[in-house]
Amino acid sequence: MAIASALAVLAIPAPAYAHGADAPDGTNYRTLVTSVPDVAGLTVRTVEAGGRLELRNRTGRTIEVLGYDGEPYLEVRPGGVYENTHSPATYLNSTLSGDAEVPATANPTLPPEWRKAADEPVWRWHDHRTHWMSATPPPAVQADPSRVHRVRDWTVPLRDGVATMDVRGTLDWLPPPSPGLWWAMCLLAAVGVGALGLWRRALPILAAVAIVVGPLAIVYAVARELDAGADGVGGVLQGLLVGQVWPILTALGALAAGLCALARRAAADFVLALGGTCVAVFAGAANAAVFARAIAPVPWSATWARVVVAAVLAGGAGVAIAGVIRMRAAATSWQGATAAPE
Numbered sequence: 001m002a003i004a005s006a007l008a009v010l011a012i013p014a015p016a017y018a019h020g021a022d023a024p025d026g027t028n029y030r031t032l033v034t035s036v037p038d039v040a041g042l043t044v045r046t047v048e049a050g051g052r053l054e055l056r057n058r059t060g061r062t063i064e065v066l067g068y069d070g071e072p073y074l075e076v077r078p079g080g081v082y083e084n085t086h087s088p089a090t091y092l093n094s095t096l097s098g099d100a101e102v103p104a105t106a107n108p109t110l111p112p113e114w115r116k117a118a119d120e121p122v123w124r125w126h127d128h129r130t131h132w133m134s135a136t137p138p139p140a141v142q143a144d145p146s147r148v149h150r151v152r153d154w155t156v157p158l159r160d161g162v163a164t165m166d167v168r169g170t171l172d173w174l175p176p177p178s179p180g181l182w183w184a185m186c187l188l189a190a191v192g193v194g195a196l197g198l199w200r201r202a203l204p205i206l207a208a209v210a211i212v213v214g215p216l217a218i219v220y221a222v223a224r225e226l227d228a229g230a231d232g233v234g235g236v237l238q239g240l241l242v243g244q245v246w247p248i249l250t251a252l253g254a255l256a257a258g259l260c261a262l263a264r265r266a267a268a269d270f271v272l273a274l275g276g277t278c279v280a281v282f283a284g285a286a287n288a289a290v291f292a293r294a295i296a297p298v299p300w301s302a303t304w305a306r307v308v309v310a311a312v313l314a315g316g317a318g319v320a321i322a323g324v325i326r327m328r329a330a331a332t333s334w335q336g337a338t339a340a341p342e
Helices: 002-011 139-143 179-198 200-227 232-243 245-262 268-292 302-339
Strands: 029-035 042-047 052-057 063-066 072-077 080-084 114-118 122-125 149-160 163-173
Touching (some): 029 042, 052 072, 072 122, 114 122, 179 268, 179 302, 200 232, 200 268, 200 302, 232 245, 245 302
Antiparallel strands (some): 029 163, 042 052, 052 122, 072 080, 080 114
């Protein structure tokens, strides 16, 4: 029944909100929308840690987004989204780095040639007017990276019929945290949890750690999808199935390992070692970029994001270490017992 219900939710038509393949795991540049045209039914916001803009058009009219040369780039119509294949922005905005190849047919002076890109009046794109595109930070940041710097104010022009209007925002540099401190805390915590493997009666504690780590990893995966623009249960589930399969599977594995250990199953030590390793790698280390980035791809503070990732990484690794220690102790005890004279 639960599986059927989940499939029913996923079957509901909805835009795909899974975060993109090039969604940043963290950044030191904060992109904010500060002003949206006062048009009923029109909303614009940032998603994916500022990596994309999302425009929703519920006005009942066509809203046009203009490209980098003032040419028609997008038409967000009531019946869907259309891209102008003659606009260079159609190709440049397909990647976060803006390094996509622009075909020779992309000429902003040519009349628009529209192709349908989506069935719903919602679109997300990498608008490079809102980003710092160079790998080298701005001169002011290079001079003093320990301070917040306003990189620029940006505008993205729209058109509603014959009326032009702008979405406005800011791009700022935020000083990154010290990754060494976070890695050191993870190492100490992992060693501390792992040392419990030396205590024969620590199995319930290790089980509890695994049971906590699993849901924490799921919470972080869900938070990433919410930051990617997912709406409702269906949107979140779609995003998790498309972009967060391994973190979710390993999180569920850690939870199952904890329950198995709590029930004192024969293979408890093995499943703790396996589950802890997998969740530490796929849900912890895979998100560890937040240790060195000021902006995390979640809809809450970057500090809490780092705390959650550190807990998953350290807890999973610690449980894995403890499981290995307990297996080695059991093997040594078994070998000693079989070698003892009768």
